[in-house]
Amino acid sequence: MMKDLVKDVDRLVSCLATKVYRHIPGYVQLELVFLTFQIKRLAHAVMESILNILITELLVWLLDERVPLMDDGSQLLKALNVLMLKILDNAERTLSLVMLINLLRPLDPSKWPLLVSGSPQYNI
Numbered sequence: 001m002m003k004d005l006v007k008d009v010d011r012l013v014s015c016l017a018t019k020v021y022r023h024i025p026g027y028v029q030l031e032l033v034f035l036t037f038q039i040k041r042l043a044h045a046v047m048e049s050i051l052n053i054l055i056t057e058l059l060v061w062l063l064d065e066r067v068p069l070m071d072d073g074s075q076l077l078k079a080l081n082v083l084m085l086k087i088l089d090n091a092e093r094t095l096s097l098v099m100l101i102n103l104l105r106p107l108d109p110s111k112w113p114l115l116v117s118g119s120p121q122y123n124i
Helices: 002-022 027-038 040-045 048-063 073-090 093-102 113-117
Strands: none
Touching: 002 027, 002 048, 027 040, 027 073, 040 073, 048 073, 048 093
């Protein structure tokens, strides 16, 4: 069973990351990503491209000034912070650090058009 999970973990995390970016992250989505990254074997199986998308999108939510103004915004920020720490603790260490270092460079408009052009348009 674990082999099947490891094989499909990229698809699962990619799907959840896309949902987190396009919508206000729901606690169920965050919990699924958290549980995935709680298991080191699954966390290490996440590909670089998927990890990059996930970390970038979580950071976008953490830095969005509108989040604290939302209902339960402080709880959402707390959940996002805990999730980010879990990802950084259990994902392949070198890979996650490279992702964070790469984010210090300006964002590529072809990959993140909404973020480069202004505020992302979230479906609330």
